[in-house]
Amino acid sequence: MIQSTTPSIEGKKITQYHGVVTGEAILGANIFKDFFAGIRDVIGGRSAAYEKELRKARQIAFDEMEQEAAELGANAVIGIDLDYETVGGHNGMLMVSVTAVTIQ
Numbered sequence: 001m002i003q004s005t006t007p008s009i010e011g012k013k014i015t016q017y018h019g020v021v022t023g024e025a026i027l028g029a030n031i032f033k034d035f036f037a038g039i040r041d042v043i044g045g046r047s048a049a050y051e052k053e054l055r056k057a058r059q060i061a062f063d064e065m066e067q068e069a070a071e072l073g074a075n076a077v078i079g080i081d082l083d084y085e086t087v088g089g090h091n092g093m094l095m096v097s098v099t100a101v102t103i104q
Contacts, residue, residue, distance in 0.1 A: 001066050002076035007077060009103070018072040023064030025057040025096050026087060054084065057096040065098050074091040076100030 002009055069077050077100040084096055 001074075003062070003066070003080060003100075004076070004078050005080045009078065012076070012103070014078075014103040016103070018069070018074045021065050021068040021074075021077065021100055021102055023061035023066075023068070023098045025064070027053050027057045027060075032087035040052065054096065058082070058098075061096045061098045065100060068086050068103065069100070070103040072102055075102045077101070078103055 002012075008014065010058060065080075080098050080100045082096065082098055
């Protein structure tokens with residue numbers, strides 16, 4: 001399935017709009033990841049544990065979005081917008097949501 005952040009796909013004609021589809025993934029971050037991420041905040045550097053969780057959440061959200069689009073009969077998703085939010089008590093969860101309009 002074609003996926004794009006743009007409102008159209010070069011060389012392709014939109015023949016039917018199926019509506020908006022979404023994918024969400026909320027993954028909990030555990031106390032050890034929080035602790036080591038806090039250390040990274042002080043000394044600098046990247047937090048591989050959080051980066052891995054973000055990649056996993058993004059993939060889950062994209063998979064859900066693609067499945068929903070396919071169920072509507074679409075073969076592409078356009079206008080994808082990625083948003084990352086922290087939710088839950090003490091911002092202990094990561095949420096990734098994607099929203100798109102499907103085309104055929």
